[in-house]
Amino acid sequence: MPELTLQDIIKPENQVYVKTKLMTDNTLSYCPGCGHGTAHRLIMEVIEELGRENETIGIAPVGCSVLAYEFLNVDMQEAAHGRAPAVATAIKRLWPGKTVFSYQGDGDLAAIGTSETIHVCNRGEQIVMIFINNGIYGMTGGQMAPTTLPNMKTSTSPFGREVLTMGNPLKMTELVAQLPGTYYVTRQAVHTPSAVRKSKRAIRKAFQNQLDGIPGVSFVEIVSNCNSGWKMTPTDSNVWMEENMFPFYELGDLKVNGEIVPKK
Amino acid sequence: MGELRLMKGNEALAEAAIRAGVDGYFGYPITPQSEVIEYLMAEKPFDRTGMIVLQAESEVASINMLYGGGGTGKKVMTSSSSPGISLMQEGLSYMAGAEIPCVVANVVRGGPGLGDIQPAQSDYFQSVKGGGHGDYRLPVLAPASVQEMSDFVPLSFDLAFKYRTPVLIVADGLIGQMMEKVELFDPVPRLTDEEVIERYPWATNGKPKGQERRILTSLHLDPYKLEKHNMLLQEKYRKLEAEEVRFEMIDCETADYIIIAYGSSARIAQKSIQLAGEEGIKVGLLRPISLWPFPKQPIDDLVKKGVKGFLAVEMSAGQMVEDVRLTVRERTKVEHFGRYGGVIHSPEEVLEALKNQLIGG
Numbered sequence: 001m002p003e004l005t006l007q008d009i010i011k012p013e014n015q016v017y018v019k020t021k022l023m024t025d026n027t028l029s030y031c032p033g034c035g036h037g038t039a040h041r042l043i044m045e046v047i048e049e050l051g052r053e054n055e056t057i058g059i060a061p062v063g064c065s066v067l068a069y070e071f072l073n074v075d076m077q078e079a080a081h082g083r084a085p086a087v088a089t090a091i092k093r094l095w096p097g098k099t100v101f102s103y104q105g106d107g108d109l110a111a112i113g114t115s116e117t118i119h120v121c122n123r124g125e126q127i128v129m130i131f132i133n134n135g136i137y138g139m140t141g142g143q144m145a146p147t148t149l150p151n152m153k154t155s156t157s158p159f160g161r162e163v164l165t166m167g168n169p170l171k172m173t174e175l176v177a178q179l180p181g182t183y184y185v186t187r188q189a190v191h192t193p194s195a196v197r198k199s200k201r202a203i204r205k206a207f208q209n210q211l212d213g214i215p216g217v218s219f220v221e222i223v224s225n226c227n228s229g230w231k232m233t234p235t236d237s238n239v240w241m242e243e244n245m246f247p248f249y250e251l252g253d254l255k256v257n258g259e260i261v262p263k264k
Numbered sequence: 265m266g267e268l269r270l271m272k273g274n275e276a277l278a279e280a281a282i283r284a285g286v287d288g289y290f291g292y293p294i295t296p297q298s299e300v301i302e303y304l305m306a307e308k309p310f311d312r313t314g315m316i317v318l319q320a321e322s323e324v325a326s327i328n329m330l331y332g333g334g335g336t337g338k339k340v341m342t343s344s345s346s347p348g349i350s351l352m353q354e355g356l357s358y359m360a361g362a363e364i365p366c367v368v369a370n371v372v373r374g375g376p377g378l379g380d381i382q383p384a385q386s387d388y389f390q391s392v393k394g395g396g397h398g399d400y401r402l403p404v405l406a407p408a409s410v411q412e413m414s415d416f417v418p419l420s421f422d423l424a425f426k427y428r429t430p431v432l433i434v435a436d437g438l439i440g441q442m443m444e445k446v447e448l449f450d451p452v453p454r455l456t457d458e459e460v461i462e463r464y465p466w467a468t469n470g471k472p473k474g475q476e477r478r479i480l481t482s483l484h485l486d487p488y489k490l491e492k493h494n495m496l497l498q499e500k501y502r503k504l505e506a507e508e509v510r511f512e513m514i515d516c517e518t519a520d521y522i523i524i525a526y527g528s529s530a531r532i533a534q535k536s537i538q539l540a541g542e543e544g545i546k547v548g549l550l551r552p553i554s555l556w557p558f559p560k561q562p563i564d565d566l567v568k569k570g571v572k573g574f575l576a577v578e579m580s581a582g583q584m585v586e587d588v589r590l591t592v593r594e595r596t597k598v599e600h601f602g603r604y605g606g607v608i609h610s611p612e613e614v615l616e617a618l619k620n621q622l623i624g625g
């Protein structure tokens with residue numbers, strides 16, 4: 001067998017992976033090991049594969065992904081904290097033929113933006129909502145989020161989240177699955193290759209629903225790590241996530257084709 | 265001659281929105297302006313022009329729908345009254361920062377807090393000084409008749425798109441609720457999607473082939489970039505101050521005293537200057553139509569002409585009067601009169617105040 005030169009290796013037919021052109025070349029602003037970047041890539045791959053690169057408008061949140069528009073190479077609007085679903089509502093209603101998605105963290109979607117989230121999911125706006133749940137406020141330095149687990153330490157629950165005084169973690173995805181306006185509701189992860197593949201299938205299904213003109217929200221939660229906020233190495237944070245987050249935030253589909261998936 | 269109708273101010277505003285080719289109205293009910301969304305829902309403009317009318321879950325949602333909708337380059341609008349407008353301030357600040365056009369009507373009621381549902385002009389500061397956080401101004405138009413409730417809708421959209429900014433229409437409960445004859449302008453069709461894409465290259469529409477993508481944001485993490493962005497905004501505000509001042513003057517040429525009043529207060533003051541004339545006191549009326557940019561030049565001209573004093577008449581404890589004082593700079597007397605908390609002053613009370621505070625005092 002002839003030896004491969006560098007020029008051979010980088011020939012298109014020899015490449016095992018090509019970055020989607022819908023991700024810009026800007027250096028990601030996320031901490032190394034953080035799940036946000038993977039989630040970004042999956043969304044853009046799906047949009048490219050569905051041939052929607054000239055038909056898509058995305059809405060960035062306030063949170064670590066506030067700069068999502070620097071990386072997602074489509075038309076983008078940066079919304080106020082929590083309001084992405086309202087912003088998406090108007091865009092989709094005024095451009096019904098376009099693909100519209102929002103991208104939000106758990107503080108954004110499940111605390112300050114709870115009202116917009118619930119009403120968009122209840123009205124059944126024809127949009128895709130991507131929800132990154134890392135159980136903490138990453139951007140502002142690791143404060144307690146509505147999704148923070150009981151006894152979990154954060155900078156505003158330094159002795160652990162005491163449910164009696166600080167409230168219970170909120171399962172927003174279970175909540176929106178109950179609403180008549182959601183069509184597809186699923187919870188995924190992006191910490192292993194197989195989880196990434198499943199997440200991508202889920203994201204593709206969500207965008208395909210919108211493309212098919214099916215009324216209703218397609219809602220994809222991605223349980224993700226915040227290694228910086230959790231004060232762990234990326235690897236440890238993924239182990240911790242499997243051991244602590246997944247038992248509480250169970251992965252899998254909650255609602256498919258408008259029907260609640262019965263619990264196993 | 266356009267179509268004549270007898271309408272409430274709120275209804276005229278709503279009808280004007282349909283006729284101006286508005287693409288989307290997003291609102292939340294609050295007295296004294298709920299007729300706007302009620303009228304729109306009953307008229308079903310969606311069937312006539314394709315205009316979207318959506319009752320949002322809150323004013324916070326409405327204004328953020330405007331952020332999204334305005335960002336697409338389409339004409340979007342909301343209306344509310346004082347407490348609802350307070351809730352919108354964060355969104356307005358974002359839109360000023362991201363330079364997104366929209367029109368917001370405030371049919372002002374008495375405050376602070378829940379206040380009451382009677383007419384007031386106590387949101388002047390909030391309207392003309394920026395309202396939300398950051399260094400920004402919004403063009404503010406103050407209708408004084410049902411006719412102007414209609415006419416100011418297309419005018420506001422012209423300004424909103426020319427300067428890429430939210431524009432406020434600040435009325436009060438009286439203008440919103442009273443019925444008057446109004447001559448409606450002929451409907452203009454909504455822009456087609458192709459026209460929107462062609463006209464507004466800054467707007468989000470999915471990046472048609474061959475075009476650069478658009479990012480609408482108010483975030484500039486580098487302070488030097490944010491300073492530069494702010495400088496550009498300030499340039500825009502200077503241009504607005506130079507080119508978009510609107511006002512009306514009645515009997516000012518021969519007047520010894522000037523009442524400055526806008527909206528309902530100007531209507532009342534018109535009667536007061538007539539009563540004054542009957543008593544041989546020469547009073548003129550300067551009515552700011554644009555509350556921001558404020559008509560400083562005509563005030564300055566009147567000072568230079570030697571008028572003996574100004575009475576700012578407003579249904580507030582004295583807000584616009586501060587801008588009058590800033591312009592007059594103690595070269596002559598400036599006083600304030602107004603009932604407030606939803607109480608409307610009578611023309612006689614205004615004349616009394618003028619005599620006591622400017623002539624007698």
Ligand SMILES: Cc1ncc(C[n+]2csc(CCOP(=O)(O)OP(=O)(O)O)c2C)c(N)n1
Pocket residue numbers: 062063064065081104105106107108109132134136137138139140145226
């Ligand atoms: C009105 C308002 N309140 C508070 C903030 C501060 N803030 C910015 S991001 C954030 C929380 C973000 O957390 P999350 O949505 O979970 O996203 P993450 O950073 O974890 O990805 C907060 C509270 C803000 N920007 N605006």
Ligand code: SF4
Pocket residue numbers: 029030031033034035036064134138139225226227228229
């Ligand atoms: S702070 Fe957390 S969520 Fe934010 S980029 Fe870092 S790891 Fe990711």
